[in-house]
Amino acid sequence: MIPIKHHTGGVTFSVKVRPRAKREAISGIVGDALKVDLTAPPVEGKANEALTRFFAELLKVPRSSVTIASGKANRLKVIHVTGITAEDLRRHLATFEAT
Numbered sequence: 001m002i003p004i005k006h007h008t009g010g011v012t013f014s015v016k017v018r019p020r021a022k023r024e025a026i027s028g029i030v031g032d033a034l035k036v037d038l039t040a041p042p043v044e045g046k047a048n049e050a051l052t053r054f055f056a057e058l059l060k061v062p063r064s065s066v067t068i069a070s071g072k073a074n075r076l077k078v079i080h081v082t083g084i085t086a087e088d089l090r091r092h093l094a095t096f097e098a099t
Helices: 048-058 086-098
Strands: 005-007 010-018 026-032 034-037 067-070 076-082
Touching: 010 048, 010 086, 026 086, 048 076, 048 086
Parallel strands: 010 034
Antiparallel strands: 005 010, 010 076, 026 034, 067 076
16 A cells, blocks of 8 residues: 555645556556556646546545645646545555455
């Protein structure tokens, strides 16, 4: 399991993004980060938009609840999600770890 940091009102965790993939999915774990495949290209913020949309849909939170805390111009990013707990996030991610 990746490290999840609990903050007042939300959580943060690391992701490593692979843009221009064939599908959008969590494809594994790389070090301390989730490996996330996105179909969007890494230009003009499109991959960042796709990443926040992906996690908003996955975690069933409003899109405004998911932000990129650091790494907007890098493949390694830190995601901040408000309105959920670390346990909520672990529960949503458990299905990906089993596969």
